[in-house]
Every structure is written in structure tokens, then in C-alpha cells.
Amino acid sequence: MKPPNHRTPDTPQGSASPAPGHPVTLKNVAARAGVSVSTASRALNGQARKYRISPTTEKAVRQVAADLGFQASQVARSLRLKRSGLIGVIVPDISNPFFASIAREVSLGVEALGFSVLLGDSREETEIEQRLVDQLRAKQVEALLVCPVGVESDHLVKLDRSGLPVVVADRVFDGIELPSVTSDNRAAARAVAEVLIEQGHRKIGVLSGIRDSLPAKTRLQGLTDAAEQAGFNLDSSSLAGNAFTEQSGYDATLELMDRDPEMTAIFAMCTPAAIGSMRALAERGYAIPRDMSIVAFDDHPFADLMKTPLTVSVQDIPRLGQLATAVLLKRLDVDSSPQALPPPGTSADSPSSASLWKVPTTLLQRSSVAVPRHKGDRAASSRVQQTRSF
Amino acid sequence: MKPPNHRTPDTPQGSASPAPGHPVTLKNVAARAGVSVSTASRALNGQARKYRISPTTEKAVRQVAADLGFQASQVARSLRLKRSGLIGVIVPDISNPFFASIAREVSLGVEALGFSVLLGDSREETEIEQRLVDQLRAKQVEALLVCPVGVESDHLVKLDRSGLPVVVADRVFDGIELPSVTSDNRAAARAVAEVLIEQGHRKIGVLSGIRDSLPAKTRLQGLTDAAEQAGFNLDSSSLAGNAFTEQSGYDATLELMDRDPEMTAIFAMCTPAAIGSMRALAERGYAIPRDMSIVAFDDHPFADLMKTPLTVSVQDIPRLGQLATAVLLKRLDVDSSPQALPPPGTSADSPSSASLWKVPTTLLQRSSVAVPRHKGDRAASSRVQQTRSF
DNA sequence: TTGAAAGCGCTAACAG
DNA sequence: CTGTTAGCGCTTTCAA
Numbered sequence: 001m002k003p004p005n006h007r008t009p010d011t012p013q014g015s016a017s018p019a020p021g022h023p024v025t026l027k028n029v030a031a032r033a034g035v036s037v038s039t040a041s042r043a044l045n046g047q048a049r050k051y052r053i054s055p056t057t058e059k060a061v062r063q064v065a066a067d068l069g070f071q072a073s074q075v076a077r078s079l080r081l082k083r084s085g086l087i088g089v090i091v092p093d094i095s096n097p098f099f100a101s102i103a104r105e106v107s108l109g110v111e112a113l114g115f116s117v118l119l120g121d122s123r124e125e126t127e128i129e130q131r132l133v134d135q136l137r138a139k140q141v142e143a144l145l146v147c148p149v150g151v152e153s154d155h156l157v158k159l160d161r162s163g164l165p166v167v168v169a170d171r172v173f174d175g176i177e178l179p180s181v182t183s184d185n186r187a188a189a190r191a192v193a194e195v196l197i198e199q200g201h202r203k204i205g206v207l208s209g210i211r212d213s214l215p216a217k218t219r220l221q222g223l224t225d226a227a228e229q230a231g232f233n234l235d236s237s238s239l240a241g242n243a244f245t246e247q248s249g250y251d252a253t254l255e256l257m258d259r260d261p262e263m264t265a266i267f268a269m270c271t272p273a274a275i276g277s278m279r280a281l282a283e284r285g286y287a288i289p290r291d292m293s294i295v296a297f298d299d300h301p302f303a304d305l306m307k308t309p310l311t312v313s314v315q316d317i318p319r320l321g322q323l324a325t326a327v328l329l330k331r332l333d334v335d336s337s338p339q340a341l342p343p344p345g346t347s348a349d350s351p352s353s354a355s356l357w358k359v360p361t362t363l364l365q366r367s368s369v370a371v372p373r374h375k376g377d378r379a380a381s382s383r384v385q386q387t388r389s390f
Numbered sequence: 391m392k393p394p395n396h397r398t399p400d401t402p403q404g405s406a407s408p409a410p411g412h413p414v415t416l417k418n419v420a421a422r423a424g425v426s427v428s429t430a431s432r433a434l435n436g437q438a439r440k441y442r443i444s445p446t447t448e449k450a451v452r453q454v455a456a457d458l459g460f461q462a463s464q465v466a467r468s469l470r471l472k473r474s475g476l477i478g479v480i481v482p483d484i485s486n487p488f489f490a491s492i493a494r495e496v497s498l499g500v501e502a503l504g505f506s507v508l509l510g511d512s513r514e515e516t517e518i519e520q521r522l523v524d525q526l527r528a529k530q531v532e533a534l535l536v537c538p539v540g541v542e543s544d545h546l547v548k549l550d551r552s553g554l555p556v557v558v559a560d561r562v563f564d565g566i567e568l569p570s571v572t573s574d575n576r577a578a579a580r581a582v583a584e585v586l587i588e589q590g591h592r593k594i595g596v597l598s599g600i601r602d603s604l605p606a607k608t609r610l611q612g613l614t615d616a617a618e619q620a621g622f623n624l625d626s627s628s629l630a631g632n633a634f635t636e637q638s639g640y641d642a643t644l645e646l647m648d649r650d651p652e653m654t655a656i657f658a659m660c661t662p663a664a665i666g667s668m669r670a671l672a673e674r675g676y677a678i679p680r681d682m683s684i685v686a687f688d689d690h691p692f693a694d695l696m697k698t699p700l701t702v703s704v705q706d707i708p709r710l711g712q713l714a715t716a717v718l719l720k721r722l723d724v725d726s727s728p729q730a731l732p733p734p735g736t737s738a739d740s741p742s743s744a745s746l747w748k749v750p751t752t753l754l755q756r757s758s759v760a761v762p763r764h765k766g767d768r769a770a771s772s773r774v775q776q777t778r779s780f
Numbered sequence: 781t782t783g784a785a786a787g788c789g790c791t792a793a794c795a796g
Numbered sequence: 797c798t799g800t801t802a803g804c805g806c807t808t809t810c811a812a
Binding site for chain 1: 781782783784785787788789790
């Protein structure tokens with residue numbers, strides 16, 4: 001019943017498919033090539049020279065291997081070599097482009113070296129994170145990159161001490177000895193806070209991410225720095241929210257507006273929170289930046305096409321991921337080609353531990369900031385799309 | 391030099407960390423518990439009943455295992471059981487939220503069953519996809535979910551035939567026997583095209599994704615359907631672009647505007663292309679929807695906060711991912727608890743192969759469509775935020 | 781220049 | 797109720 005002119009597509013690669021459920025093993029190859037498994041192994045592992053295997057034999061073995069579509073079982077290999085070629089990556093939410101990008105960089109960075117990435121999604125829960133760590137450990141990952149939920153680090157430290165290299169990114173911890181990479185959140189926060197302050201804002205509401213997480217604390221610190229430098233203090237009641245989510249931003253905004261009707265600006269610790277905030281403001285009939293100014297962190301591809309393009313501090317996510325990968329590989333004693341790993345503590349001013357890498361961020365000024373409302377000045381946002389790096 | 395009041399944090403979980411580089415093995419546990427490895431193995435694998443192991447022994451073994459922080463090596467286990475507990479997921483770009491969400495669903499769906507996800511990012515290149523497939527195969531994945539680059543399926547089919555279950559999602563292939571899950575692109579395209587047509591648009595430019603990919607072909611088909619039903623034909627010159635990217639959308643838009651100045655609407659096959667298009671239009675001083683209407687596929691969290699909220703057909707991504715996971719698990723003979731796997735071919739009208747699952751999409755009408763420009767009517771977009779499912 | 785054999789850590793007959 | 801034994805597929809001494 002096949003069409004008359006049907007030509008069997010004779011696999012040009014010459015690699016035949018093994019019989020289902022009967023994977024071709026090194027033994028098969030050896031047998032078919034008429035050599036021992038040891039010789040076959042050596043021939044295929046580029047050890048021909050080392051063991052002075054005759055070129056003829058080597059070729060023969062390689063040929064047979066190709067014909068049979070042989071692929072050495074990495075699990076058998078792992079067992080023998082005690083190297084799994086697996087790297088674990090655990091993030092709070094892989095559908096968040098921030099974490100996805102980090103995972104991507106790791107994947108791209110290690111793939112060429114024969115490693116593969118085992119992915120874990122902790123759903124922002126420390127307990128799940130914990131479980132995933134165990135699961136991946138059992139799978140014999142050789143190293144772990146984790147973007148922790150951010151509140152608890154004991155299990156990670158212990159793991160690292162037990163001999164499994166762990167590096168953390170983004171939600172790093174205070175004064176911990178785990179190698180960490182993060183954005184320079186303090187400088188970033190200070191810079192973005194300054195654009196608010198320069199316009200005259202003093203009553204600034206803060207939409208906080210997870211309170212106990214270092215990024216949240218550090219960003220708050222940066223804001224405080226800026227305020228102090230401008231000669232005023234932040235009202236402690238101007239802080240609300242406790243998650244890096246849209247919902248949190250929405251709720252916190254409403255809460256803050258009720259707490260202090262004088263508030264003229266919002267400092268959102270992440271884009272989702274800023275979005276939630278904008279919804280809340282819209283519901284209350286506030287226009288941005290006329291009635292309320294707002295700044296945030298991070299960007300997304302269409303940010304400039306929004307109704308109110310946000311002024312933000314954007315993290316260099318790929319850099320973050322690449323750096324984390326480099327640190328990881330260095331701990332595995334694999335030399336990462338991209339470029340030499342820079343020394344930790346790129347940013348000078350803070351008491352950076354011996355293993356904290358900080359990557360600079362970029363300030364993107366758009367049009368979500370104007371002078372405080374009581375002046376009613378509509379045309380206040382002067383500098384648009386001006387970029388400054390620091 | 392340590393602080394005077396430093397108390398050693400005595401690990402309350404009671405699970406000691408193994409000596410670095412000297413992982414605790416089943417043998418250790420057995421020895422310490424005074425039993426043989428087999429007994430230890432059985433006790434720890436819940437086979438106590440089956441082998442009638444005395445509760446005392448079982449408890450003892452479990453206790454020792456806990457004390458030592460024992461974790462069975464999955465690689466040894468895999469070798470013996472011939473089951474790796476690994477599922478491969480290959481996507482064109484994990485930093486794209488669409489694919490990230492799919493990966494997420496797979497990860498969440500299989501994690502509870504003890505499986506882990508091995509991630510591969512093909513960077514939209516078939517060659518890399520190919521290489522990743524090999525790499526993951528060597529790592530003994532038990533099944534593969536791939537969102538293919540979309541142009542070539544031979545290697546996947548061959549792989550599946552060779553006994554490794556493969557399921558493809560999104561960029562499925564025509565008339566192929568691999569289990570596939572995708573959105574009902576034809577119906578989706580028809581619906582979104584109809585909102586254009588109902589407003590009177592006839593000169594519709596198409597921003598195509600990868601031409602050879604089935605989603606692109608199918609969406610074009612849906613548009614053609616709608617046009618035919620309305621009694622006109624699409625000009626073949628109104629198609630441009632060949633990638634699911636912003637750049638492609640930008641270039642294609644410029645190209646189309648030059649080719650046909652009469653064009654009044656744009657049909658973008660993905661959000662990035664639509665965004666690129668909007669940039670191009672902005673550069674040429676076109677206002678949306680006054681001077682040009684536009685519809686697209688897929689949504690993103692802030693879509694409604696854009697300058698011009700797009701009318702789109704949105705895919706049910708989590709559903710897509712869950713369905714794919716269910717299909718995967720079924721092929722592994724694991725019963726996926728969530729819900730029974732529905733029969734394939736959800737959508738009735740097309741000659742669906744025995745293993746194609748189609749999931750319905752939702753039409754989201756926002757304000758990027760108005761009547762064609764020559765009437766100059768500014769207030770034409772009537773129905774906003776109206777939702778229709780089909 | 782090549783083979784034989786041991787063993788990575790675990791499970792599953794097959795005995796007791 | 798428990799132990800002995802034989803591998804899973806591979807790498808690597810050690811011997812020829």
C-alpha cells in the first residue's frame with residue numbers, strides 16, 4: 001500500500017537505529033569489531049595514542065561504533081568515573097524570564113563541556129527547594145546553582161560543606177561563605193531613588209520584595225542612603241509588601257495610599273510589583289506620573305511600549321548567569337573559556353565577603369517620574385530614554 | 391579568633407553531612423546496622439513487608455541511614471534498574487516565557503514521581519537540537535519532550551522508533567506519527583482574522599513565523615479560511631518574515647508597507663513580531679489602530695498596560711505543558727494523577743492523526759483593531775476586553 | 781599493541 | 797527473615 005515511487009530514505013549519516021529496548025553497548029561494538037571491550041573503550045575515548053592502538057583497529061572500532069549508532073551510557077560511565085556530568089539549577093520560578101535567562105546561560109555555558117542541566121523549580125518555597133536539593137543530590141549532580149527562595153541558607157551551606165559545590169545567585173545571603181553572584185543592588189537602588197529625590201519626592205512608598213531576602217534589604221539600604229544624602233529620613237511606615245509578585249505590589253500600594261495620602265512616589269522592588277501597583281493606581285484614578293511617580297527594578301522587552309514607560313534600574317541578567325556559570329565551573333576545576341573569572345567584590349564600597357561577585361546595573365530613565373503632584377505640573381519628566389551606567 | 395559566644399549550630403535534623411568526597415554508600419549503612427547490603431536495600435526501599443524483614447531491623451537500618459545522611463546513588467540505581475528517572479526537555483529558547491512555562495509544567499508534573507528534567511536549549515537551530523538530543527540520549531533520559539525548531543523531524547522520528555519515547559509540542563509536524571500537542575492554531579487564526587475582517591479589512595499583511603513550521607502554515611490557513619468565508623482572497627505578496635522574532639516582525643512590516651501602501655491591517659504570528667511591527671509603525675509615524683490595525687498571538691502579563699493593548703489569540707500554555715506531560719507519562723506507563731488523558735484530536739474538523747492533541751485558545755479583544763484608515767475614524771474600536779472562548 | 785579482570789553502588793534472583 | 801551472588805555498562809590497572 002505504499003506509494004509506487006517511494007524510495008526508502010537511506011539514512012545518509014549511516015547511523016542505524018538500535019533495536020528498540022536493546023541499546024547497543026560497548027560490548028556489542030567490541031564483538032562486532034573483533035576486539036576486547038577494553039580496546040574498544042580506549043579507541044573511542046581518544047586514548048589510541050596513549051595505548052598505542054594500531055590505527056587500523058582504531059578505525060575499525062570507530063566505524064563499527066558509528067554503524068551501530070553506539071553511544072556510551074553516561075550512567076555506567078558516571079558510576080565508574082564518579083562524575084555525572086550533571087549540574088543542578090534550582091530557581092523559584094522558571095517561567096519568570098529573569099530566572100529562565102539565568103538557567104539559559106548556565107545551560108549554554110556548560111553544554112559544550114559535556115555537562116547537562118538538571119532543572120528544579122522551587123515555586124518560591126523553601127521546603128520544596130530543600131526537597132529538590134535532595135533529589136538532585138541523589139542524582140549525583142556535580143555542582144548546584146541555586147537562586148534560593150531567599151530566607152534560609154542552612155541546607156545549602158551544609159550541602160556545600162559536604163563536598164558538593166554550591167553557588168547562589170540573586171537572592172544571596174548576608175555574610176555567608178557560599179560563592180554568590182548578584183547585582184549591585186545597593187548602588188542600583190541608590191541611583192533609581194535619586195531620580196525620585198531629585199524631582200523633589202520625599203514621601204516615598206516602598207513596595208518590598210521578600211523582607212528577609214538580601215536583595216530587598218539591600219535595595220532598601222540603597223534607598224535609605226539616597227534619602228540620607230539628601231538630608232531626610234524615610235518613614236518606616238512607608239514600607240509594605242513581602243513578595244516579589246504582582247499581587248503583593250497591588251495590595252501594598254493600596255495599603256500605602258491609605259496609610260499616607262501624602263505619598264507622591266513609589267519605589268517598587270521588582271517589575272511585577274510595579275505592574276500591580278500601576279493597576280492599583282489606575283483603579284483609584286491616579287495618573288502616572290502626574291499623580292504618582294514610580295520607579296522599579298528590571299526591564300522587559302516591551303517596557304518602552306507601555307502606557308507609562310517605567311524608569312527602572314535594569315540588571316544585566318546574562319552577565320549574572322555567565323558569571324555564576326564561571327564560578328561554578330571554576331569550583332569544578334574546569335576552565336571556562338569565555339573569559340577569566342574576575343575577582344569577587346567588583347563593587348568597592350561594601351564589606352564584600354571573599355566570594356561575592358557584584359555586577360553593575362544600568363539606569364534607564366523613562367517617563368514614570370515627574371515632580372510631586374501638588375504642583376500639578378504635567379510636563380515634568382524631562383530626560384527620557386537617557387541611559388547611565390555606574 | 392571566633393566570637394566568644396559562638397555556639398556550634400547542632401544540626402537539629404540529626405542528618406550529619408558525609409565526609410567530603412567520601413559519600414556514604416549502602417554498604418556503609420549496612421555495615422553500621424550490622425546487616426547485609428541486600429537487607430539494607432530492601433529495608434530502605436519499602437520492601438520490608440514483601441521480604442518480611444523484622445520491624446526491628448527495618449527501623450535500625452532506617453535510623454542508621456538517617457544518621458549517616460544516606461542517599462542512594464541514582465546512577466548506580468539507574469544502571470541496575472535501567473531507569474534513569476530523567477526526562478529530557480528541549481526548547482528553542484528557554485528565556486522565552488512560552489517555552490519556560492512549558493518546561494515548568496513538565497518539571498512540576500514529573501517531579502513528584504521522582505523524575506527530574508534535563509534541560510536543553512537549541513537556540514532555534516536544528517543542528518544544536520540534534521546535538522542536544524544525542525547528549526540527552528547518552529544521559530539515558532527515559533523520554534523526551536521537544537519543542538522543535540520546527541523544520542526537521544527525521545532525527546526525532548528515528549529516535550522514537552529506536553525506543554526512546556518522544557513527544558513534540560508547539561512546533562509540531564505535518565502528518566507525522568509522533569505524539570504531538572499544540573494549540574488549535576487554525577481555529578485561533580480564523581477567529582483573530584475575523585475581527586479584522588469584520589471591521590472591513592481586506593488588505594492584510596502577514597508577519598510570518600518560520601515559514602516551514604506547521605504553526606505558521608496552520609495560522610496562515612486559518613487566515614485564508616476566514617478570508618474565503620468573507621469572499622475574498624489573500625494577496626500572496628502580503629506575506630513577509632520567516633522567524634518568530636521581534637526583528638523579523640520589524641523588517642517584515644517595513645517590507646510589507648513598501649510593497650503595498652494600501653495595507654490596512656497586520657496579522658502577526660507571534661507577540662515578538664507584533665512588537666517589532668509596532669516599532670516599525672511608530673517609526674513611520676503610524677498610529678495604532680487609527681492608521682493600521684494589528685492582531686497577534688499570545689499574551690504577556692502586562693499586555694493590557696501597553697500603549698496600544700493588542701487584540702490577540704492567547705494559547706493556554708500551562709494546559710499545553712500539562713497535556714504534553716501527561717502524554718509523556720502515559721508513554722512511560724506511569725499514570726499521571728492530574729486527570730485522565732483526553733483522547734487526541736480535541737478539535738473535530740481537521741484530519742487529525744491518531745496522536746495529535748489540540749488545545750483551544752482564547753480570543754482577547756482589546757484596542758488594536760479599528761476600521762480601515764481611509765475612513766479616518768478614530769473611535770472605532772468598540773469592544774474592549776471582551777473574551778470569547780472557542 | 782591488546783586482553784582479562786576487578787569494581788563503581790545498587791538490586792534481584794536464589795538460596796538458605 | 798536474611799545473606800550470597802551475579803551482574804547493569806563502563807574504565808582501568810595489571811599482565812601478557
